[in-house]
Each structure stands twice: as C-alpha cells, then as structure tokens.
Amino acid sequence: MGKYTYFVLAAYALTGISVGGLIAIIVMDYRRLRKALAKFPPREGQDRD
Amino acid sequence: MWKYANPANFLRLANAVIPWTAALTVILLLIGLYGAFVTSPADYQQGDSVRIMYIHVPAAWLSMFCYGVMSASALGTLVWRHPLADAAQKAAAPLGAVFTLVCLVTGSIWGKPTWGTWWVWDARLTSVLVMFIIYLGLIALWHAIEEPSQAGKAAAILTLVGVINLPIIKFSVDWWNTLHQPASVIRMDGPTIAPSMLWPLLVMAVAFTTLFVTLHLMATRNEILRRRLRRLSIIAAQENRSAAVRPVAQEA
Numbered sequence: 001m002g003k004y005t006y007f008v009l010a011a012y013a014l015t016g017i018s019v020g021g022l023i024a025i026i027v028m029d030y031r032r033l034r035k036a037l038a039k040f041p042p043r044e045g046q047d048r049d
Numbered sequence: 050m051w052k053y054a055n056p057a058n059f060l061r062l063a064n065a066v067i068p069w070t071a072a073l074t075v076i077l078l079l080i081g082l083y084g085a086f087v088t089s090p091a092d093y094q095q096g097d098s099v100r101i102m103y104i105h106v107p108a109a110w111l112s113m114f115c116y117g118v119m120s121a122s123a124l125g126t127l128v129w130r131h132p133l134a135d136a137a138q139k140a141a142a143p144l145g146a147v148f149t150l151v152c153l154v155t156g157s158i159w160g161k162p163t164w165g166t167w168w169v170w171d172a173r174l175t176s177v178l179v180m181f182i183i184y185l186g187l188i189a190l191w192h193a194i195e196e197p198s199q200a201g202k203a204a205a206i207l208t209l210v211g212v213i214n215l216p217i218i219k220f221s222v223d224w225w226n227t228l229h230q231p232a233s234v235i236r237m238d239g240p241t242i243a244p245s246m247l248w249p250l251l252v253m254a255v256a257f258t259t260l261f262v263t264l265h266l267m268a269t270r271n272e273i274l275r276r277r278l279r280r281l282s283i284i285a286a287q288e289n290r291s292a293a294v295r296p297v298a299q300e301a
Contacts, residue, residue, distance in 0.1 A: 007101065007158050008100050011154075011158045011159065012101075012104060014154055015154075018150060018154075022147045027267075033271060033274040
C-alpha cells in the first residue's frame, strides 16, 4: 500500500483491539456468572441451562 | 415473541443461535476483508486511506442501529412491559458505545489524510459524539440504580429522549454545511459509489450486523444469568438469616 499504510493499519488494529476486548469481557463475564451460579443447588422444577 | 419472554426459553434459543451467527460473522468478515484489501481499488483522490471506509461506515451504521434496538427495547419496557426488554436494552448499551467509539476513532484517522485534521466540530461529528456520550450516560445510569426494574425504566426514558439525535445524525450532512461528505450509499437516487467498492462495503456491513447480533445475544444471556444470580443470592441470604434467628427464638 501507499503512503497511508500506517493510517489504514492503525484504524484496523484499533477496531480489532476494541471489538476483541469487548468479546473477551463478555466471554469472561459469562464464565464468571456460570461459576457463581454453579454454587447454588438447582431448585425443584428449575431449568439450569 | 412473547414465547421468548420466558428467560429459560430465551437462554435455550441464544445457546442454539450464537454458534451459527458467530460462524457466519467470521465467514462474512473474511470475504469482506478480502474485498476491502484485495479486489477493491484505491481511490483516485484519497489513495489507500479509502480502505478505512470498510470499517468506519459499518461501525457508523451499527452505532445507529444499536440505538434503534435500544429504543425498541425501551418501548418494550415502558409500553408492553416485556420481561426481557430492559435486559436486552442494558446489554446493547456497551456494544453501541464501543461501535460508536470505533466510528469516531476510525473517522478521525481517516480525516487526517483526507481533510488534514483529526477532528472538526461539524454537525455530523458532533452529533455522533453526543450519541457516544448518551451511551456512556445510559451505562452510568444502570450502574447508579441498584434495582434492575427501576434502572430499566429510568434508562428507557433517557433512551427515548435521545432518539431525537438519530435523525439529526442522519440528516446533519444535508441540513448544515459540513466537512463530512453526504450519504453515498443510502440515497433516494441510488448509491453513487463504484460497484467494486460497494460490494465489500455491504458485506462488511452485514458482517458487523451479525457480529452485533452475536454479541447482543451473548450480553443479554449474561444479563439474565446476572439477575438469576442476584435473586438466588438474596434467597440464600434470607434463608441463612431465618436459620440463624430460629435457634434464638426456640431458646426464648
């Protein structure tokens, strides 16, 4: 690419970092919640999912 | 739709759909990036910096689409009292904030080689910045009120007040003299962009949309689990308290 290579790379890298960070936060939150919910015994008739 | 008002039904649906939308997102992103970097030409004026368009424009569309989803959820909370509406609304706010931030940052990076400046206070840029601040305000509001249903109602009202910003963003380039270019894809007389640039842009837009659907399902699922955890923690605390009080009562 030409003289604007660094601008293009910076834009794509920052987008990747932002979206990747968002995905990581959501996945870690899910794992933490599942771990915390596993400490409670399932009640009668409750769907554990 | 009311069938999925039941959180257990929604969780089953989300668990089944998320892998498929995630896979579709990856495939579309690969096709879109191939089009953006390999098949589409550099612009005759902007050179290769035009390739920023393939993430900037989808991020901009999605930032507005996400606010539209939040507004529909806000109506669901206030008018139809749909049990999952405020969970869906709360889950969408951080996604909207991130995509708006991506739109602002990539626009700024694109602006430097194209306009010669990182930022100008023109109508389009300023109205998008206002939307970003509204997103942050909504996230702060949810964290400030402990009771989820009260927080949901307050956030729904603020979301609906902020809807006024959506047409301002869309038509700002027509209503005022701005440095930002006017619409070149969604126009009454058809797109003015070359087909070789249009198809990668549309593929990336669909990819960003499926990415949003995936992340929104995941975040809403988290919100349902968070509320279930909160409810179970309260029940467990009440049971522990009654168990502690019982022996004292028996002694008396």
